[in-house]
Amino acid sequence: xxxxxxxxxxxxxxxxxxxxxxxxxxxxxxxxxxxxxxxxxxxxxxxxxxxxxxxxxxxxxxxxxxxxxxxxxxxxxxxxxxxxxxxxxxxxxxxxxxxxxxxxxxxxxxxxxxxxxxxxxxxxxxxxxxxxxxxxxxxxxxxxxxxxxxxxxxxxxxxxxxxxxxxxxxxxxxxxxxxxxxxxxxxxxxxxxxxxxxxxxxxxxxxxxxxxxxxxxxxxxxxxxxxxxxxxxxxxxxxxxxxxxxxxxxxxxxxxxxxxxxxxxxxxxxxxxxxxxxxxxxxxxxxxxxxxxxxxxxxxxxxxxxxxxxxxxxxxxxxxxxxxxxxxxxxxxxxxxxxxxxxxxxxxxxxxxxxxxxxxxxxxxxxxxxxxxxxxxxxxxxxxxxxxxxxxxxxxxxxxxxxxxxxxxxxxxxxxxxxxxxxxxxxxxxxxxxxxxxxxxxxxxxxxxxxxxxxxxxxxxxxxxxxx
Amino acid sequence: xxxxxxxxxxxxxxxxxxxxxxxxxxxxxxxxxxxxxxxxxxxxxxxxxxxxxxxxxxxxxxxxxxxxxxxxxxxxxxxxxxxxxxxxxxxxxxxxxxxxxxxxxxxxxxxxxxxxxxxxxxxxxxxxxxxxxxxxxxxxxxxxxxxxxxxxxxxxxxxxxxxxxxxxxxxxxxxxxxxxxxxxxxxxxxxxxxxxxxxxxx
Numbered sequence: 001x002x003x004x005x006x007x008x009x010x011x012x013x014x015x016x017x018x019x020x021x022x023x024x025x026x027x028x029x030x031x032x033x034x035x036x037x038x039x040x041x042x043x044x045x046x047x048x049x050x051x052x053x054x055x056x057x058x059x060x061x062x063x064x065x066x067x068x069x070x071x072x073x074x075x076x077x078x079x080x081x082x083x084x085x086x087x088x089x090x091x092x093x094x095x096x097x098x099x100x101x102x103x104x105x106x107x108x109x110x111x112x113x114x115x116x117x118x119x120x121x122x123x124x125x126x127x128x129x130x131x132x133x134x135x136x137x138x139x140x141x142x143x144x145x146x147x148x149x150x151x152x153x154x155x156x157x158x159x160x161x162x163x164x165x166x167x168x169x170x171x172x173x174x175x176x177x178x179x180x181x182x183x184x185x186x187x188x189x190x191x192x193x194x195x196x197x198x199x200x201x202x203x204x205x206x207x208x209x210x211x212x213x214x215x216x217x218x219x220x221x222x223x224x225x226x227x228x229x230x231x232x233x234x235x236x237x238x239x240x241x242x243x244x245x246x247x248x249x250x251x252x253x254x255x256x257x258x259x260x261x262x263x264x265x266x267x268x269x270x271x272x273x274x275x276x277x278x279x280x281x282x283x284x285x286x287x288x289x290x291x292x293x294x295x296x297x298x299x300x301x302x303x304x305x306x307x308x309x310x311x312x313x314x315x316x317x318x319x320x321x322x323x324x325x326x327x328x329x330x331x332x333x334x335x336x337x338x339x340x341x342x343x344x345x346x347x348x349x350x351x352x353x354x355x356x357x358x359x360x361x362x363x364x365x366x367x368x369x370x371x372x373x374x375x376x377x378x379x380x381x382x383x384x385x386x387x388x389x390x391x392x393x394x395x396x397x398x399x400x401x402x403x404x405x406x407x408x409x410x411x412x413x414x415x416x417x418x419x420x421x422x423x424x425x426x427x428x429x430x431x432x433x434x435x436x437x438x439x440x441x442x443x444x445x446x447x448x449x450x451x452x453x454x455x456x457x458x459x460x461x462x463x464x465x466x467x468x
Numbered sequence: 469x470x471x472x473x474x475x476x477x478x479x480x481x482x483x484x485x486x487x488x489x490x491x492x493x494x495x496x497x498x499x500x501x502x503x504x505x506x507x508x509x510x511x512x513x514x515x516x517x518x519x520x521x522x523x524x525x526x527x528x529x530x531x532x533x534x535x536x537x538x539x540x541x542x543x544x545x546x547x548x549x550x551x552x553x554x555x556x557x558x559x560x561x562x563x564x565x566x567x568x569x570x571x572x573x574x575x576x577x578x579x580x581x582x583x584x585x586x587x588x589x590x591x592x593x594x595x596x597x598x599x600x601x602x603x604x605x606x607x608x609x610x611x612x613x614x615x616x617x618x619x620x621x622x623x624x625x626x627x628x629x630x631x632x633x634x635x636x637x638x639x640x641x642x643x644x645x646x647x648x649x650x651x652x653x654x655x656x657x658x659x660x661x662x663x664x665x666x667x668x669x670x
Contacts, residue, residue, distance in 0.1 A: 020655040021648055026630050029648060031655050033663055041545065043501035052642070057652075063666040069499055083499040090501045101666050122664050134544040134568060148568055150546035152575035152641070160645045162652055166628070198486055199538040199564050232541065234567045255662035264660065296486045296541070317485045317537055317585075324484070414543075416495040433542060435490040437513050 007271025033127040037064040041132030045155035072406035111382020114138040121251025125240035140237030141221035177284035185220030186449035190290040201233030212284035219356035230297040294325035309333035349413040352430035353381030364454035371460035376403035471638035477531030479595040485536035506551035526599035540569025
């Protein structure tokens, strides 16, 4: 980050407030306010602590849940896969041994770690938040500096509640204007990634700004910040405002001294005279429902367009990647995206598994039947989201439409549990990654918004609500 | 962590950009609770293709992976680093690495070297022309050098002093930070009371 005498960006303010130690020629030592843990990236970290005879420095700033490797069916029975069961059991034992609060399968606060943090009110403005998961950037929607870490860093935070980190550069993405009906937060971020590329944000923390970002709900802002990592940025954030404060107010861990917290939160904005290292502008008025056609999240296009012709791509690397992607995806250049037939629709994940996402899809499916040519999985982001949806009758809408109503978890986003695509199967997925084999070996993924997912489920081919 | 000063080995040309961590090691291999034994999962899907570079006898024993731009994108899984190391790789060269992957590599002693695209392409050509050509990595001098029958080159690379020092000394980050415990204690005393705690749950 630029250190000069002018004003500070929001990210710089939060960084500065968490520096424990700063020495020339070394990374800053940054204090971590909240450490989220799950079963897949923590076992080896706890092992490291045990080997070195170390304790968890701040169990009271640490919380665990089970999400990546948990089944979404029969959660009242022991996990069928013994390797998965051992991993989940290992997390439970580690949490018991080191005094870490855990929300296990069957618990009302179990769910995807990035849905659980905000719904408990543990995610608050101005915090530093880490988790051994790259989508930790989600929490940036609250004006927190939140980023994914590896297992060695998980161990580091467990032992010291700090991390040595090099200051990132700052990038502003200004999204001005008004989204057209049927265009969502997901379409904003897919368009951003297509514009700057999977490495465009590498080394930066992104601040999302502008009228279209301000107009988004907290859920929408979480969707945008969630996929910062898909543009290469470890963190993305949005300055907190009245919507942020209202979201936190009635949550279990909302500050008891609300006025003191509010006074601090009010300081969390980028100063008018602050400078970003890079600024990018996006016109919200021109955005349309966006889908991916390739095997990285930057390979996307408006749903109304066609599969691009690699021969027309000037950059040699990008052209080669596009050629390989079309082979893997079994797509021909020039095919209208709306003609692509889908086998599985997946609604869920830390990107689009919150109550608002389920509502928007249910509103499209209400009273209708999904196409007989596909299956649809609806996986709420957390047990509470599932209960809320059931209280609103959304589960009945999904089930009556012919979709499967599952229990909470990461599920088919990464295909670690039994929810996977078969080889050659094609999905329209509200998740975040369309990598080769991400949702199951040989599976083909098109990333979409919840609205596009629902419309696609009804028509059988990639579709937007406007096509219905 | 083993000290890294120099390494001499042969190269593996991976002519692909955007090699994401799901390709390096698919999620189904992440169910284990150990740090070793991930070599079977490395590039699991691609290795099923007989044409894949690691299935070429010429490159089987390579220890220096030379890949296209944006290597290690996607998931934060450190299993990607473990899989590369378990398989036998000591060094990864690419024009650009994803941040989290680069950080994870440094923690585990896997050296990531950034070289410009044209130098990576020259290296690919040289390795393919002579797979047994030794490549020398010198972290102290910050150079990648090779000499084949037809070409030779000494390419300097940039790495920050701190990471270089840690790798060369094989230092454990946690041990270094624990020396700063007094600073952490002092910082904690200044934390505002309204910051949330996970326990006890209200």
